[in-house]
Amino acid sequence: AQSVAQPEDQVNVAEGNPLTVKCTYSVSGNPYLFWYVQYPNRGLQFLLKYITGDNLVKGSYGFEAEFNKSQTSFHLKKPSALVSDSALYFCAVRDIRGDFGNEKLTFGTGTRLTIIP
Amino acid sequence: DAGVIQSPRHEVTEMGQEVTLRCKPISGHDYLFWYRQTMMRGLELLIYFNNNVPIDDSGMPEDRFSAKMPNASFSTLKIQPSEPRDSAVYFCASTSGRTSYEQYFGPGTRLTVT
Numbered sequence: 001a002q003s004v005a006q007p008e009d010q011v012n013v014a015e016g017n018p019l020t021v022k023c024t025y026s027v028s029g030n031p032y033l034f035w036y037v038q039y040p041n042r043g044l045q046f047l048l049k050y051i052t053g054d055n056l057v058k059g060s061y062g063f064e065a066e067f068n069k070s071q072t073s074f075h076l077k078k079p080s081a082l083v084s085d086s087a088l089y090f091c092a093v094r095d096i097r098g099d100f101g102n103e104k105l106t107f108g109t110g111t112r113l114t115i116i117p
Numbered sequence: 118d119a120g121v122i123q124s125p126r127h128e129v130t131e132m133g134q135e136v137t138l139r140c141k142p143i144s145g146h147d148y149l150f151w152y153r154q155t156m157m158r159g160l161e162l163l164i165y166f167n168n169n170v171p172i173d174d175s176g177m178p179e180d181r182f183s184a185k186m187p188n189a190s191f192s193t194l195k196i197q198p199s200e201p202r203d204s205a206v207y208f209c210a211s212t213s214g215r216t217s218y219e220q221y222f223g224p225g226t227r228l229t230v231t
Contacts, residue, residue, distance in 0.1 A: 032218055043121075043208055043222035044160075051218060090160065094218070103148050103212065104173065105220060107160045 002027045002095040006108035013081045014116050021076040021111045023091030032094040033074040034105065035065055037087045044090060050074060061085070081115045088112050121223035123209050129229045135197040138226045140209030141190055150220060151184055151194050152208040160208075166192065199230045 003026045013019040032051055036044040048059025050067040058064045065076045092105040122141040130136055142149045150165040164174040169186045186192040196203055206227050210220040
């Protein structure tokens with residue numbers, strides 16, 4: 001079974017400060033990891049993914065995330081927050097166990113990020 | 118590409134009525150997913166298709182829900198009869214599977230059952 005935990009329902013950050021949105025995961029095999037962002041009244045929008053290779057992945061809008069296998073974490077980060085980053089952020093995992101066809105993503109419960117001007 | 122297209126964007130119906138939600142995936146994508154989002158339950162996977170064939174429908178709440186994908190460019194999610202607890206935002210997403218991995222979401226259909 002695969003699962004994702006986002007321990008913080010809400011994160012508040014002052015504009016210009018660095019931000020971190022936390023995510024931990026559990027899978028049987030190796031993970032594919034994703035971050036999505038959802039703006040009000042919109043669908044989820046893909047931000048970045050870790051499939052293999054470099055543990056630090058860079059994505060849209062200046063976001064990046066670091067894959068840490070020993071801590072089973074995939075935290076989302078940005079060096080300097082913008083007010084426009086305020087949104088709902090979802091972490092998701094897919095378990096790659098070698099059984100092709102398992103395309104299910106398991107999403108976390110979401111973290112609401114508010115950037116304070 | 119136009120992205121994933123969903124219709125209608127908003128649907129208000131009375132309890133007991135049939136509701137049909139529609140989705141057009143991104144051209145070339147061979148996987149299609151239906152999700153439901155509510156404040157209480159978050160984002161739930163209802164069903165997904167591969168090459169128009171349902172692969173996993175374990176998330177479908179009950180027999181009142183059904184989904185079809187008659188061809189590669191169209192899918193429907195039907196609720197019959199609808200109940201107030203079905204009120205939610207329903208999302209469709211698609212991906213090209215092993216060549217892309219990430220899912221692309223449509224704008225959603227906000228369903229309100231009164």
